[in-house]
Every structure is written in structure tokens, then in C-alpha cells.
Amino acid sequence: MKKEINPPKQKQKLPGNEFAMQPEPEIIKENYVGSGKLLGKVAFITGGDSGIGRSAAIHFAREGANIAIVYLKEDKDALETKNLIEKEGRQCLLISGDLKDEKFCKLAIKKCVDEFKGINIVVNNAAIQFPKNELEKITSKQLHTTFETNIYSYFYITTAALPHLKAGDTIINTSSVTAYRGSEHLVDYSSTKGAIVSFTRSLSAMLAKRKIRVNGIAPGPIWTPLIVVSFDNLDEFGKDNPMGRPGQPSEVGPAYVFLASEDSSYISGQFIHINGGELVGA
Ligand code: NAD
Ligand code: MG
Numbered sequence: 001m002k003k004e005i006n007p008p009k010q011k012q013k014l015p016g017n018e019f020a021m022q023p024e025p026e027i028i029k030e031n032y033v034g035s036g037k038l039l040g041k042v043a044f045i046t047g048g049d050s051g052i053g054r055s056a057a058i059h060f061a062r063e064g065a066n067i068a069i070v071y072l073k074e075d076k077d078a079l080e081t082k083n084l085i086e087k088e089g090r091q092c093l094l095i096s097g098d099l100k101d102e103k104f105c106k107l108a109i110k111k112c113v114d115e116f117k118g119i120n121i122v123v124n125n126a127a128i129q130f131p132k133n134e135l136e137k138i139t140s141k142q143l144h145t146t147f148e149t150n151i152y153s154y155f156y157i158t159t160a161a162l163p164h165l166k167a168g169d170t171i172i173n174t175s176s177v178t179a180y181r182g183s184e185h186l187v188d189y190s191s192t193k194g195a196i197v198s199f200t201r202s203l204s205a206m207l208a209k210r211k212i213r214v215n216g217i218a219p220g221p222i223w224t225p226l227i228v229v230s231f232d233n234l235d236e237f238g239k240d241n242p243m244g245r246p247g248q249p250s251e252v253g254p255a256y257v258f259l260a261s262e263d264s265s266y267i268s269g270q271f272i273h274i275n276g277g278e279l280v281g282a
Helices: 051-062 075-087 101-114 140-164 187-210 226-229 253-260
Strands: 040-044 066-070 092-096 123-125 168-176 213-219 271-274
Touching: 040 051, 040 101, 040 140, 051 123, 051 168, 051 253, 066 075, 066 101, 075 092, 092 101, 101 140, 101 187, 123 140, 123 253, 140 168, 140 187, 168 187, 168 226, 168 253, 187 213, 213 253, 253 271
Parallel strands: 040 066, 040 123, 066 092, 123 168, 168 213, 213 271
Antiparallel strands: none
């Protein structure tokens, strides 16, 4: 079991804000050149306001896609993401609301379809985590909130989006390295991330006939707002892997492009492990 850093002493406030982070996360590498891999596509990204979701959004935009992003209430982060997408010459629709609510999920998909006349790429990525060192400290309220946010919303969004998806379209789910190796501080969160792996594999089998591919990303420690609000002792964050450092969102975004595009046309039901070299099961 890997050593992890401490839960915060203060009661944590979620979600965190990217604009307040020091140092600022790198969202896309300056030398990332788009080549129209997603030209004319529409991507719908939950948690696209910041961190990994923002990185996926900006990479998709540089590859030619228009983007709808869903976020809880971080308007300032979301507006900055919109701004960055527009700088890439693409359009961005911002949708604020609570993904725990199935009705909102349906409405969010409808808004995207109304605005962009369809959806081609669904990225289920929003999540929360409340580290606890003992099982008894995971209240049933926390358990419900974590499962409703991290996995129920993946079902709600995917179910609402599916009627709009056609052959060649893709679904990408964000899981975590904790799904594969566990986490002693994140028992409930890592359980949702394991569920996301099984969800991805099952759905990929279900949708293969429709030629819709379903894959996922399992990040290790990535420098995002979720981390800043989740842990104390941030100096230790991400040191416990072969590369000895946390990753930047810019090191994750390109994998979403790969899984969203024709480049991965013979890949479904799989996860890409972006974690500084930690070897975990398939
Ligand atoms: P982040 O805080 O930047 O993004 C998560 C986003 O989820 C938030 O911005 C928020 O808008 C959204 N969200 C949370 N609850 C919501 C709700 N009820 N309704 C609507 N939106 C809601 O953090 P991130 O690290 O970029 O996280 C993105 C994904 O990456 C998550 O699935 C997370 O589990 C996963 N992940 C992150 C790390 C890491 O080290 N950062 C490691 C493994 C996996
Ligand atoms: Mg955010």
C-alpha cells in the first residue's frame, strides 16, 4: 500500500478553485500543436472548469472541437476555461449545476444538444473526495455524496447522452490509480473509482455493436484544485512514485485527445495509466 499524505485538519470546502492555486497548474504545453483530430466534433465534459477536465477541454479545442463544460459553482474558473477555449477559435457553453441531480444531468445534455446540434465525445470526469483515516469516520452522508457525485452522475450523464451518440463517437471516464491499488485514506472514493473501471468495461462491451468506444484514464497524483482542498502537507504530494513528482494537467490532456479521436479506433474498454511510472494492474 502506498503512503499517502494527510487529510486536512480543517473541514474541507469543495470544490477548490484553480485561480487560487500556487504554483498555477500547467494546462497545455506551449508546444502542443493541434492537427484537426477533432475538427467539427462536440465534446461534453463534466468538471471541465479546472484541473484535468480543463486540460481535456483546451486540448480538444486546439484539435478543433466545440466544448460544453459542466461544473458545480466555480464560475471564475469556468469563465477562464471558456476564455481559453475561445482563444483556440472554438465555442464553449458553460453549464453550472449539481451532477448528483439526475434531472439536472438530463437538462445539461439537452442544453449542449440545443446549442451545438449534437454530442460526439462525453467525458465523465467530475469528482469529489473526503479523506478519512478510519472507516468509522466515513459517515453515511459522505458515502452517499461521494457515490452520487463520482459514479451515479456517470450513469446519469451517459444515459442522457446516449440517444445522441452515433457510430464513431466516444465516451471517456476518469477513474484513478486508487481504483487499482487502493488507498488507505480514500476508501469510499477509491471504491467509486473501481466502479468507474467496471462501468467502463461493461459499457464498452454493450456499445461495441453501435461502434461507440468507451475508455478511461486512471490518473495518479496530478496538481489540481481537488488536491489542494483535499490534503495538508502538499510538499509530499506526488513524491511517492518512480518519477518522484506530481504530474501536471498538461501531461494528462493529450491522452483524452487520443481516446476521443480516430487514433484509438481499435481500443475500447481500456484505461491509460498516467501516474509517474507506478505499475498497476491492467
Ligand atoms: P478538479 O477539482 O479540478 O475537478 C473536479 C470538478 O468536478 C470540479 O471542478 C467541480 O466543478 C466538479 N464537480 C464536483 N462535484 C460536482 C457536482 N456535484 N456537480 C457538478 N460538478 C461537480 O479536480 P481534478 O483533480 O482535475 O479531478 C478531475 C478528475 O480526476 C476526478 O474524477 C478525479 O477523481 C480524477 N483524479 C484526479 C487525481 C489528481 O491527483 N488530481 C488523481 C486521480 C484521479
Ligand atoms: Mg473546479
